[in-house]
Amino acid sequence: MGLLFTMVGEDLKTKKNKLVVSRFPADSGILAEVDKGSLNVQLLERVFMKNEKSYKAVMYRNLTKSSSNWKGKAIDRQISDFNNPTSKYWIKDFLESDFSVTSAHGTTRIAEALKQAANDATDIDLKEELAAAGILLGGFSGKAVSIDSIISGLNLSNSAAEAIRQQVPSKAARAETFQYDHMIFRNIFRFKSVMISNGVMITADASEFDNVVDISGKGKIKKFSTSGEVVNQKIQKSSPKGIL
Amino acid sequence: MSLRKAYNRRRDRVLLPVAKSLEAHIEKLLKTTKRIDRICARAKETESFLRKAQNKSKNGALKYAEPLNEILDQIGVRIVVFYPQDVDLVSSVISDYFMAIETKELAPEFEYEFGYIGRHFILSIPTELIPEDADEDLLPQHFELQIKTMFQHAWSEASHDLAYKPGHGALDSEQLRLIAYAAAQAWGADRIFRDISDGRIFQNIGKI
Numbered sequence: 001m002g003l004l005f006t007m008v009g010e011d012l013k014t015k016k017n018k019l020v021v022s023r024f025p026a027d028s029g030i031l032a033e034v035d036k037g038s039l040n041v042q043l044l045e046r047v048f049m050k051n052e053k054s055y056k057a058v059m060y061r062n063l064t065k066s067s068s069n070w071k072g073k074a075i076d077r078q079i080s081d082f083n084n085p086t087s088k089y090w091i092k093d094f095l096e097s098d099f100s101v102t103s104a105h106g107t108t109r110i111a112e113a114l115k116q117a118a119n120d121a122t123d124i125d126l127k128e129e130l131a132a133a134g135i136l137l138g139g140f141s142g143k144a145v146s147i148d149s150i151i152s153g154l155n156l157s158n159s160a161a162e163a164i165r166q167q168v169p170s171k172a173a174r175a176e177t178f179q180y181d182h183m184i185f186r187n188i189f190r191f192k193s194v195m196i197s198n199g200v201m202i203t204a205d206a207s208e209f210d211n212v213v214d215i216s217g218k219g220k221i222k223k224f225s226t227s228g229e230v231v232n233q234k235i236q237k238s239s240p241k242g243i244l
Numbered sequence: 245m246s247l248r249k250a251y252n253r254r255r256d257r258v259l260l261p262v263a264k265s266l267e268a269h270i271e272k273l274l275k276t277t278k279r280i281d282r283i284c285a286r287a288k289e290t291e292s293f294l295r296k297a298q299n300k301s302k303n304g305a306l307k308y309a310e311p312l313n314e315i316l317d318q319i320g321v322r323i324v325v326f327y328p329q330d331v332d333l334v335s336s337v338i339s340d341y342f343m344a345i346e347t348k349e350l351a352p353e354f355e356y357e358f359g360y361i362g363r364h365f366i367l368s369i370p371t372e373l374i375p376e377d378a379d380e381d382l383l384p385q386h387f388e389l390q391i392k393t394m395f396q397h398a399w400s401e402a403s404h405d406l407a408y409k410p411g412h413g414a415l416d417s418e419q420l421r422l423i424a425y426a427a428a429q430a431w432g433a434d435r436i437f438r439d440i441s442d443g444r445i446f447q448n449i450g451k452i
Contacts, residue, residue, distance in 0.1 A: 069345050071385065098343070099343075100343050100368060101343070101370075101371075102340060102341055102342065102343060104340040104341050105341045105342070105370065108341070109372065168372060169372075169376065170371055170372045170374070170376060171376070172371045172374075173370075173371040173372040176371060
């Protein structure tokens with residue numbers, strides 16, 4: 001239970017209707033009032049704000065005065081989980097709203113950004129870091145995330161974070177929250193590539209790479225071995241940049 | 245600023261480039277979807293917008309108090325598919341990837357009437373397609389997407405062209421009857437192709 005504030009008004013600049021809802025956790029209290037020479041004391045339950053910094057809030061703006069379509073921005077300062085910047089309970093159950101980006105769209109956006117960033121990376125460490133990020137994202141499945149929260153949540157290096165941001169130049173798009181779906185992600189981001197110093201590149205399904213490629217050797221020099229039937233091969237005219 | 249000038253400014257600066265990006269975005273989403281005849285996006289023509297802005301409600305008042313904000317098909321996308329079942333398949337992909345604020349199945353009111361048929365969506369424009377420097381005041385939040393079969397598309401294009409032919413008056417009773425007859429034939433053709441494709445294409449989809 002908590003204190004609920006609602007405010008309705010008109011944006012002076014845009015002349016559009018605005019609705020603000022905020023919800024704070026509250027505690028019980030005692031109200032004492034002087035009433036005709038006597039003191040009236042009442043126990044009021046759950047009326048005092050417990051913590052002004054722990055709240056949920058949303059600001060909606062309707063797109064046109066005649067429209068019932070409202071778009072808003074929500075914040076949830078009652079959870080500290082970086083994987084979960086806004087609780088689904090607050091958005092879907094309490095506000096009966098939904099994210100403006102669908103699960104498929106948001107997940108496809110991060111999958112394509114990560115895949116392209118990995119393909120474009122010429123530095124093998126960066127390529128590996130981005131490939132590893134693709135595997136770690138499995139832990140986000142079903143959670144409400146944004147590209148920004150994924151970047152900070154995975155604690156990526158500056159160069160990896162920048163490589164992803166370059167693929168999604170829109171700041172607003174990177175900040176949009178969506179429900180992450182790892183099945184969709186896996187359909188797009190499927191490969192892990194390793195480039196070694198003799199010019200060979202090995203590529204396999206990221207989640208299966210360690211099962212199908214044996215890596216041995218100590219220090220910097222590694223031996224990679226794998227076996228299977230040749231199902232496809234091609235020769236590229238230019239020096240290899242992507243997948244062989 | 246007049247409505248014409250305001251719309252022309254919006255059309256040139258925002259609607260045309262966003263329509264182009266939207267077309268490419270949807271083509272990419274539907275890259276592996278079969279039996280799509282075409283995907284085309286357009287920014288609404290100025291004359292068409294101004295004509296719509298003058299539409300009136302049943303009580304005689306203007307239908308749109310704020311045409312620039314309330315007319316939602318300033319950007320329109322049409323996806324034309326081969327068979328009626330493909331309308332459902334494409335709708336499913338679109339619903340997965342876009343936030344819909346409205347979905348409508350347009351069809352004549354009575355079973356014995358024939359005319360416009362189509363599935364319409366009002367969808368949010370994906371944020372990544374909006375230029376970073378776009379003026380928020382010029383930017384519509386939504387676009388209209390239509391999914392039609394080839395016969396529905398052909399009928400609506402021809403009947404719209406005839407109905408809004410500049411310099412000609414409204415269609416007369418006989419012409420309206422003939423256009424309804426053409427709609428019935430388009431409906432019948434879709435039904436025939438639906439039935440044949442049901443046996444030859446769509447029965448296998450569930451088995452894959």
